[in-house]
Amino acid sequence: MEKIIQITSGRGPAECSWVVAQVLKKVLQEASENNLIATVLQHQAGQENGTVETVLLKVEGKMVNEFLTSWIGTIQWVGKSAFRKFNQRKNWFIGVFEVEQSSEIQFHEKDIQYQAMRSSGAGGQHVNKVSSAIRATHIPTGIAVVSMDSRSQHQNKKLATERLMQKLAQNNIEQLKSKFKNTWMNHTQVERGNPIRTFEGTDFKKEKKVNKNKVDRGQSKRKLKNEDYR
Structure with missing residues (x-):
């Protein structure tokens, strides 16, 4: 089974694009740990070095539905901006969306x-x-x-x-x-609140909380723990 997801900063600033880059690393890492194959299909780099505005990712494997249940939604990062030192904002939000797949032309x-x-x-x-x-x-x-x-x-x-x-x-x-271009609407649909995961700190390793009610609805075979993301 395979799914295609989009990780996007929405119309957020450079800080959100930095969060997208960090989440992409996390998704790739966790996919590998769960014996899933994650492939970057296309991405758009942000204006700052090390940032990504949006990325399209294909995830393949037996447990892909359970895995994506723990990611699809709003991701929150709590931390100070590395691009604007005097900015007081500490909460940054990005979105992870499932993308409807186009029907591929099969060769016979x-x-x-x-x-x-x-x-x-x-x-x-x-x-x-x-x-x-x-x-x-x-x-x-x-x-x-x-x-x-x-x-x-x-x-x-x-x-x-x-x-x-x-x-x-x-x-x-x-x-x-x-299809990737048509997912632009996702940029306007990032919800600021009710995050599926929240990370904090510049190392992006500490997970502050998980919305377990949302995760548990579709994930009976794998129990999420904070240490899974370290």
């Missing part, structure tokens, strides 16, 4: 239509008298590629198939990027 060779065609050179001259070039079309999407690199029709078919696979993979990536 049965969905490919091959069409033989003559290879042509500059000025419309025929390079080969035989139909050695191949056009491969992915029927469900209409995406098509042409290979005329070789004089062998068999080799061109193989090359066209490989290129079509690459083009479909790129299409999936573009869909994911589009």
Whole structure:
């Protein structure tokens, strides 16, 4: 099972972007400790060094739902700003949201239509008298590629198939990027209060409290303890 989450500073200042970077480290660390695979799909760096405004993360594994239950929501950090020394604010909030996944285009060779065609050179001259070039079309999407690199029709078919696979993979990536842009609304939905986790201190190691009622609703197999996050 896999899930995609977004960790975002909302429209918060640099301090919130710093918190995003720290939470990202925590999520990656805890995912590894729980035998989950966490992969950064895309991120946007903040204006200050070591900060991240928003990041898209894919988490895979058997216990992914239970794991994310302890993260999705508002994260609070209590500490003094490292960017504005005279700022009196000590409470900073970011959000962790689950992102609805786009349906990936699956590759099946049965969905490919091959069409033989003559290879042509500059000025419309025929390079080969035989139909050695191949056009491969992915029927469900209409995406098509042409290979005329070789004089062998068999080799061109193989090359066209490989290129079509690459083009479909790129299409999936573009869909994911589009989904990432569409998650901008999450930037306006960070709740300032009722945090699922609260950290404090510049080392970001001490967890002040956990909203156990929210965590326990979906997490019967793993009991959260403060020492888990140190």
